[in-house]
Amino acid sequence: MREHANCATPPRKELIPLIEAVDLTKRYGSKTAVDHISFTIEPGTVTGFLGPNGAGKSTTMRLIMGLDKPTEGTVKVNGHFYQDLRAPLCQVGALLDAKGLHGSRSARAHLTQLAVSNGIPTRRVDEVLDLTGLTPVAKKRVKGFSLGMGQRLGIAAALLGDPQVLIFDEPVNGLDPEGVKWVRETCRHLADQGRTVFISSHLMSEMAQTADHLLVIGRGRILTSGPVDEVIASATNDVVRVASPQAADLAAALNTAGIDTKAPEPGVLTTTMAPAARVGEIAAAHGIVLHELATQHASLEEAYLELTGNDVEYTAGSAPAPLPAAAARA
Structure with missing residues (x-):
């Protein structure tokens, strides 16, 4: 990527574009929001940050950006505390609160002010407006933006300094x-360029398509981390589904x-105790006809719910009973 002439950041080759936390802890009075967590977010990957509401995701990101001070431990970006970076916007781009914008300014004015105050050539403003699809509304006041447009403007601001680390x-x-598709493709493109991309989301299906690695947090503690497939495999089991007109004979075999097997419906068996190939071999050895034999792989959502089930801040009760017929008609 090109260097911005007025952006007072060291040459790219001298940077270590990663985020590193060591024993990071944040307490607010008697509440521990982040509880002695350590992790490294590597360059060239999209790392998904998952956890229930109140798990400590936003607090962790605020600590990375120097917006909160750790109670204990440290977190550094490019080997430095955020407040010690010589040109923060040119090294770290972040979208933490899309609503934190000056409503009376236009999108272009907002980005121009950021560019001038950070020594970034103002020509970059038009580049990020175009990149985020905001050129048609560049002169529109931010207070008239929809939530989605505000998100795009926040991402434009994060990309303004052409940083190596995105949060x-x-x-x-x-x-x-x-x-949503545009964000996914943008994150993947940035990671493919060797940048460090750290992203939180509640959309499990989107994280499964976007992230290379996952960091799962619950009640301020790291529950698990690793490549997406490994995290799913560690928390769930694949299910082998087999359909046969001789289901009872197959279950016995x-x-x-x-x-062990379960029978979720007549003529169908499921098991998590053997791969499909083994089930097929046993059926063949006993001359049992199969109409279906398939492996159902667990989803990221299933793994996430399994991992965080005991760490949610609020648990929903059972569904309410239906209203009596008379009340429902009222």
Whole structure:
């Protein structure tokens, strides 16, 4: 990527574009929001940050950006505390609160003010407006923006300094499907350029498509971390589904082989105790006809719910009973 002549940042080759936290802790009075967590967010990857509401995601991101001070531990970006970076916007781009904008300014004026105050050539403003699809509304006051447009403007501001580290807190919030797809492709493109991309989201399906690695947090503690497939595999089991007109015979044969099964519906068996190939071999050995044999892989959503089930701040009760017929008609 090109260097901005007035952007007082060291040459790219001298940077270590990563985020590193060591024993990071933040308490607010008696409440511990972040509880002695350590992690490294590597360059060239999209790292998804997952956790229930109140788990400590936003607090962690604020600590990275120097907006809150740790009670204990440290967190550094490019090997430095955020407040010690010589040109922060040119090294770290962040979207933490899309609503934190000056409503009376236009999108162009907002970005121009950021560019001038950070020594970034103002020609970059038009580049990020075009990149985020905001050129048609560049002169419109921010207070008239929809939530999705505000998200795009926040992302434009994060990209303004052409940084090597990007931190996005719920960047797809308020975006339509096309906007969600655009964020996904943008994050992937930035990571492919060797940048460090750290992104939180509640959309599990989107994280499964976007992230390379995951960091899952609950009640301020790291629950697990690693490549997406490994996180899913560590928390769930694949299910083998088999359909047969001889389901009872197959269940008996599998049980004899030490493989327990369930029968979710007539003529269908499921098991998590053996791969599909083993089930097929046993069926063949007993001359049992199969109509279906498939492996159902667990989703990221299933893994997430399994990992965080005991760490949610609020748990929903059972569904309310239906209203009596008379009340429902009222």
